[in-house]
Amino acid sequence: MKYLHLIWAALFRSKTRTLLTLLSVVAAFLLFGMLDSVRVAFNSGGQVSGANRMITMSRLSITQMLPYSLDAQVRAVPGVRKAAYAAWFGGVYRDMNNFFPNFSVSPDYLDLYPEFKLPAAQKAAWLADRRGAIVGETLAKRFGWKVGDTIPLQATIFPTGGSNDWSFTLRGIYRVEDPKQKGQEQILFFHWKYFDEANDYVKGRVGWWVVEPTGADAANRVAKAVDKLSENSDHETKTQSEAAFNQSFAKQFADIGLIVTAIMGAVFFTLLLLTGNTMAQAVRERIPELAVLKTIGFSNRSVLWLVLAESVLLVVLGGALGLAIAAGIMPAVSAASGGMVQLPTVLPQTWAVGLGLAVLIGVVVGLLPALRGMRLNIVDALAGR
Amino acid sequence: MTRFKGFIAGLLTIVLLALALLAWIALPWFAVLGVAVAVGLWLLLTRSGRLAREAAKIGIAGLPQRWGASLVIVVGIAGVVGVLVAMLAMGEGFKATLNKTGGEDSAIILRAGSQAETNSVVTRDQAPLVGGLAGIARGPDGRALASPELSQVVNLPSMADGTDANVQFRGVGPAGWAIRPQLKIVEGRKFEPGLREIVVGRGAQTQFRGLEVGKQLKLANQTWTVVGAFQSGDSHDSELWADADVLGPAYQRQAFQSITVKLDGKDGFKRLKAALAADPRLKLDAETTRAYYSKQSAQLEKLIRILGIVIGTIMAIGAVFGALNTMYAAVAGRAREIATLRALGFRGLPVVAAVMLETMLLALLGGLLGAAIAWLVFNGYTVSTLGQNFSQVVFQFRVSPELLWTGLKWALGIGLVGGLFPALRAARLPVTEALRAA
Numbered sequence: 039m040k041y042l043h044l045i046w047a048a049l050f051r052s053k054t055r056t057l058l059t060l061l062s063v064v065a066a067f068l069l070f071g072m073l074d075s076v077r078v079a080f081n082s083g084g085q086v087s088g089a090n091r092m093i094t095m096s097r098l099s100i101t102q103m104l105p106y107s108l109d110a111q112v113r114a115v116p117g118v119r120k121a122a123y124a125a126w127f128g129g130v131y132r133d134m135n136n137f138f139p140n141f142s143v144s145p146d147y148l149d150l151y152p153e154f155k156l157p158a159a160q161k162a163a164w165l166a167d168r169r170g171a172i173v174g175e176t177l178a179k180r181f182g183w184k185v186g187d188t189i190p191l192q193a194t195i196f197p198t199g200g201s202n203d204w205s206f207t208l209r210g211i212y213r214v215e216d217p218k219q220k221g222q223e224q225i226l227f228f229h230w231k232y233f234d235e236a237n238d239y240v241k242g243r244v245g246w247w248v249v250e251p252t253g254a255d256a257a258n259r260v261a262k263a264v265d266k267l268s269e270n271s272d273h274e275t276k277t278q279s280e281a282a283f284n285q286s287f288a289k290q291f292a293d294i295g296l297i298v299t300a301i302m303g304a305v306f307f308t309l310l311l312l313t314g315n316t317m318a319q320a321v322r323e324r325i326p327e328l329a330v331l332k333t334i335g336f337s338n339r340s341v342l343w344l345v346l347a348e349s350v351l352l353v354v355l356g357g358a359l360g361l362a363i364a365a366g367i368m369p370a371v372s373a374a375s376g377g378m379v380q381l382p383t384v385l386p387q388t389w390a391v392g393l394g395l396a397v398l399i400g401v402v403v404g405l406l407p408a409l410r411g412m413r414l415n416i417v418d419a420l421a422g423r
Numbered sequence: 424m425t426r427f428k429g430f431i432a433g434l435l436t437i438v439l440l441a442l443a444l445l446a447w448i449a450l451p452w453f454a455v456l457g458v459a460v461a462v463g464l465w466l467l468l469t470r471s472g473r474l475a476r477e478a479a480k481i482g483i484a485g486l487p488q489r490w491g492a493s494l495v496i497v498v499g500i501a502g503v504v505g506v507l508v509a510m511l512a513m514g515e516g517f518k519a520t521l522n523k524t525g526g527e528d529s530a531i532i533l534r535a536g537s538q539a540e541t542n543s544v545v546t547r548d549q550a551p552l553v554g555g556l557a558g559i560a561r562g563p564d565g566r567a568l569a570s571p572e573l574s575q576v577v578n579l580p581s582m583a584d585g586t587d588a589n590v591q592f593r594g595v596g597p598a599g600w601a602i603r604p605q606l607k608i609v610e611g612r613k614f615e616p617g618l619r620e621i622v623v624g625r626g627a628q629t630q631f632r633g634l635e636v637g638k639q640l641k642l643a644n645q646t647w648t649v650v651g652a653f654q655s656g657d658s659h660d661s662e663l664w665a666d667a668d669v670l671g672p673a674y675q676r677q678a679f680q681s682i683t684v685k686l687d688g689k690d691g692f693k694r695l696k697a698a699l700a701a702d703p704r705l706k707l708d709a710e711t712t713r714a715y716y717s718k719q720s721a722q723l724e725k726l727i728r729i730l731g732i733v734i735g736t737i738m739a740i741g742a743v744f745g746a747l748n749t750m751y752a753a754v755a756g757r758a759r760e761i762a763t764l765r766a767l768g769f770r771g772l773p774v775v776a777a778v779m780l781e782t783m784l785l786a787l788l789g790g791l792l793g794a795a796i797a798w799l800v801f802n803g804y805t806v807s808t809l810g811q812n813f814s815q816v817v818f819q820f821r822v823s824p825e826l827l828w829t830g831l832k833w834a835l836g837i838g839l840v841g842g843l844f845p846a847l848r849a850a851r852l853p854v855t856e857a858l859r860a861a
Contacts, residue, residue: 058748065741069734098643098674099576099589101541134538135722194542202536239544272644272675286586304502305738312495312745319492319752 041340045348048324056352059316063356063396064363066309070302070392071364071384077298079221079382090254091150093283094247094264097274103243104273106234109144112247115263117256122147125230125245129191129204131181138177140191140226141245142233150248153214154222160185160210168232170209174223178211185211189226196237204236217383249277306399314403317349321407328411329419342412349404350397357396361389440843447836452828471773478764478777483784485757492749496782497789499742500837503735504793504830508822509801510731511829514724516821517808521720524657525712529602530692532682532699535708539719540574545679549705553682556702558695560687562601568685570596572667575674576814577642579631588807590631591662591814592621592642594670602685606659611636611651616666619673622651626660626817630807634663643673658716661807661817683712719810739837746841750782754849761849762857771850778846779839786838790831797830798822 050056094112096102103125113121124143130136145165148154156164156172164170171189183189185208193202206228214222234241251260261277268275321328328341336344365384450458466472486493532553537543545553553559554567562568573594578587597616600606614620623634633640640647647665654660667679686692695709754761761774802822810816 054751055748058744058751062741062744062748065737065744069737069741073734097578099578101576102674128542192536194536194538197536270644274644286588301506301734304506305741308495308499308502308742308745311498312748315492315495316748 041344041347045344045351048320048344049348049352051324052320055316055319059313059352060356060359062312063309063353064360066305067357067360067392067396068364068367069305069360070395071361071388072368073298073301074388074391075364075368075382075384077295078385078388090250090257091280092249092251092257092261092277093280094249094275094277095245095283097265097276102273103240103245104247104268104275106242106244108267108273108275109244109247111267112249112264115260115267117251117260117263118249119252120146120150120250121247122150123230123244123247125233125243127191127196127228127233128194129226130194131189131191136181138224138226140228142230143227144230147227147248148212150250153216153219154212155215156210156212164209167207167209168229169206171206171226171228172210172212173208173226175211175213176220176223177226178208180224183208183211185209191226193237196233196239198236198238200238217385220382248280306395310399310403313349313353313399314406316352317345317403317407320348321345321411325411325414325419326422328414329416332414332416333420338412341414342408345408345411346401346404349407350400353400353403354393354396357392361392436843436847440840444836444840447832447839450832455832471770472776474769475773475776475780478769478773479780481760481764482753482757482777482781486781486785489753489756492752493785495749496742496746496785496838496841497792499745500786500789500834501793501796503738503742503837504790504834505797506738507731507735507833508794508797508826508830509820510727510734511826512797512801512820512822513806514727514731515823515826516818517727517816518717518720518724519821520656520658520660520816520818521716521810522713523605524655524659525714525716527692527711527713528686529712530684530686530695530709531712531715532684532707532709533680535706537708540572540680541576543680545571545682545707547678549707550679550682552702552705553684553707556695556698558687558691558693558698560685560691562598566598568598568602569682570599570602570667570684571679571682572596572599573671573676573678573680574662574814575670575676577663580633582630582632585632588631589809589814590627592670593659593662593664594667595664596667598685599664599667599683602683603655603659605657606653606655608651609654611649614650614665617669618666619645619647619669620650620665621647622653622664623649624660624662624664624817625652625654626805626807627663628652629805630661630815630817645673658810658816658818661815686711723808723810735833739833742837743840746782746786746837747844750778750842750845751848753781754778754845754852758852758857762852762854765852765854766858774850775846778849779842782842782846783835783838786834786841787831789838790834793834794827794830798827 096104106123109121109123112118122144124141124147127140127142129140131138148156148161154174160172164172173183173189178184187208188205189208190203190205193204198204206226212223214220230244234243247264249260249264251257257279264277265275328345331341331344332338361384368383464472466476531540532545533540533543534545550569550571553571554569559567559569575592575594576589577592579590580586581588600613608622609625611622614622621640628634634649634652636649636652638649640649653664671677671679684695686695692709692711699705699707699709765774801820804820805817806820807815807817
C-alpha cells in the first residue's frame with residue numbers, strides 16, 4: 039500500500055498513452071458488462087431461488103392444448119401441494135409491434151408465484167371481476183395504464199362472438215422485486231373462466247399446469263405420477279421443472295452463451311495485445327528509472343511487484359469504469375425505450391467475473407515487462423546499454 | 424490566447440472529422456472509388472503528392488521494426504470487422520432464407536386477422552370454395568393449384584445436445600409440390616397420399632436427430648416412416664412434410680390452417696383478393712407469399728442488425744484508442760526523422776498524408792484480415808433459431824460482398840480517426856526542438 043503513490047505516478051508518467059489505453063480497456067469492459075448481463079438474464083430462465091415449480095404441458099408440442107378434466111386429477115396426485123393452470127391467449131394491443139405475453143389463468147395461479155406482489159385489495163377486486171385483468175408494473179408504465187382502465191386486445195387466435203375484439207378491465211398491478219426477474223413484469227393475466235366462456239373455438243381446454251410438489255425430493259415422483267395420468271391417451275403430458283422448461287425455450291432462440299463468448303474472446307485478445315504493448319513501451323522507456331530504484335535499495339522482487347501492480351491497476355481501473363458505465367447505461371436504455379427493451383442491470387456475478395478477468399489480464403500483460411524489470415542489471419541499465 | 428486558439432482548432436478538427444465519418448458511411452462504392460482515384464492521382468502527379476509518397480515510404484519501411492505496435496492496429500481492426508461482419512451476416516442469412524421462401528407468383532390465404540399460420544383457421548368446407556376462386560392457376564388436369572395445409576409444432580431432439588426443439592410438421596395437399604417448384608427431392612421419394620410417411624428438409628436433417636431416410640419416428644402416438652429428403656434452400660428446409668389428410672386426423676384437427684395457391688398470371692393476386700372479398704362465406708385474407716414471409720423476418724433481422732452495429736461501434740471506439748496510441752507512439756518515436764524531413768523542406772500536407780497513408784495501410788490490412796476470417800469461418804455456417812410460428816427456422820450465415828465492403832469501410836473509418844490526430848501532431852512538431860531532442 040505504501041507504494042501506491044509511486045505506482046500511480048508511474049502509471050500517469052505518459053498521460054496520453056495511459057489515457058488512451060485506459061479508454062480502450064473501458065470500451066472492452068463496457069461491452070463485457072452489457073453482453074454478460076444479457077447472457078445471464080437469458081440463461082437464468084426465470085429461475086427463482088427457493089421456488090420449486092414444475093410445468094406440465096402436452097408431450098406433443100407446446101401449442102397443443104390439454105383437457106380441463108385433468109385438473110382435478112392433477113391436484114389429487116399425492117405429493118402435489120399446489121397446482122394451477124393457464125392458457126396462452128396471444129392478444130395484441132393496438133399493433134403487432136407492441137407484443138407482450140398475455141394468458142388466462144386459474145384464480146389460484148398467483149399462489150404459485152409468491153414473487154409476484156399484488157396488493158390484497160387489488161387481488162380481491164380482480165377475482166371479483168369476471169373480465170378483470172392484472173398486469174406487471176413495467177407493462178403498465180409502458181402503456182400508461184392505471185387501475186380501472188379498459189384494455190382492448192385484438193385476438194390473433196381466439197375470436198369472441200365472431201369478432202377479434204376483446205376487452206378487459208385493469209384491476210391490479212403487480213410488482214416483481216428481483217431485478218433479474220423484471221422481465222416477468224411484462225405479462226397480462228386474466229381469468230381462464232372468462233376465456234373459456236367467451237372464445238368461439240376451444241371449450242374446456244387448458245394450455246399447461248404449474249405444479250408445486252411438497253418438497254424437492256418429491257419432484258421426480260410427482261412428475262412421473264402426473265404424466266402417468268394421461269399415459270397412452272391422445273393428450274399425453276410431459277412434466278419438467280420450470281427452469282428446464284424455460285431454458286429449453288431460451289436455448290432455441292440462439293446459443294447466447296456461445297455468441298457472447300466468441301465476441302468477448304475477440305475483444306479480450308485484442309485488449310491483451312494492446313495493453314501488453316503499452317506496458318512493454320512503458321517499461322522500456324523507464325529502464326533507467328527502474329535502475330535508479332534498484333540503486334537506492336529496491337530489491338529485484340519489489341521492482342517486479344511494482345511493474346505488475348501498475349499493469350493490474352491500469353486494467354482494473356479501466357475494467358471497473360467500463361462495468362460502472364454499463365451499469366449506468368442499461369437501466370437508462372430500458373427507461374428511455376419505455377419498457378420496450380428490458381435490459382438487466384449489471385449483476386454481482388458479472389461484476390465478479392469482470393473484475394477477475396481484469397486482474398488476470400493485468401497479470402498476463404504485466405508479467406513479461408515485470409520480469410524484464412526484475413532482471414535488469416543496474417550498471418547496464420544506467421549506462422543505457 | 425494561443426491555448427484558446429489551439430482549443431478551437433482541435434474542436435473544429437473533431438467536428439470536421441465527425442462530418443467526414445458520416446459522409447464516409449453514406450458514400451456509395453463508386454464515390455469511394457472516385458476518392459481513391461483522386462488520392463492516387465494526387466500522389467502520382469503533383470509535387471506535394473510525390474513528397475508525401477516518399478515520406479510514407481520511409482514510414483512504411485520502418486513498420487517491421489515496430490511490428491508489435493503495428494499489430495495492435497491490425498488485430499484490433501480485424502476484430503471489429505470480423506465481429507461486425509459475422510453479426511450482420513447472421514441477420515442477412517435469416518432474411519434471405521425467409522425471403523426466398525415466398526414469391527410473387529403464389530399467395531397464402533389465412534383467416535382474416537391472423538398474422539401467422541399458427542393463429543389461423545380455415546374450415547374444411549371453405550377449402551373447396553377457395554379452389555373455385557378467380558386468380559388461381561390450374562394444373563394440367565384442370566384442377567386448381569391450391570394446397571390446403573396445416574402445420575403442427577412437434578418436439579424433436581436437437582443434434583447438438585439432444586434437448587427438445589420445436590419443429591414445424593406440415594401437412595400439404597396434393598398441389599403442395601407444384602406450387603413450390605424450388606423444392607427438389609434429393610433422396611428417396613415423396614410420401615404416398617394416405618400413408619403415414621414423411622419427407623424431411625435437408626436443414627432439419629442437419630439440426631435434429633433421427634431424421635435419416637428409412638428411419639421411423641413416433642409422433643402423435645403413431646409411427647411414421649421417413650421416406651425421402653428434400654432441399655429447397657428456404658425456410659421449408661427446416662420442416663417435415665406429410666399428407667395433410669393424414670396429419671390432420673393424427674392430431675385431431677378438423678380444420679386446415681392456411682391455403683397456399685399458385686397465382687394465375689400477373690393480375691392473379693388482384694383478382695383473387697377481389698373474389699375473396701366478394702364471397703361472404705369466406706372471411707379470409709390473401710397475401711402474396713413474398714409479403715408473408717418477408718414480414719416474418721423483418722423484426723428479427725432488424726434486432727440483429729442493431730445489435731451488430733451497437734457492438735461494432737463499442738469495439739470500434741476501443742480500436743480507435745488503440746490505433747491512436749500506436750500512431751502517437753510511432754510519431755513520437757520518429758520525431759527526429761519527421762523533423763529532419765520538415766527541415767529538408769517537406770511541408771505540412773505531405774507529412775500529414777504520409778502518416779495517414781501508413782495508418783490507412785494498417786487499417787486496410789486489418790479490415791482484410793477480419794473480413795477474410797469472417798468469410799472463412801462464417802460463410803455458410805448453419806444455425807437455427809425460433810421463428811414466428813413457434814418453431815425452428817434453419818438458416819445459414821451469408822457473408823455477402825456488400826457486407827465485406829461495409830466491413831472494409833468501417834476499417835478505413837477507424838484508420839482515418841486513429842491516424843488523423845497523430846498526423847496533425849507530426850505536422851505541428853516544432854522542428855528545432857525535435858531535432859535537438861533525444
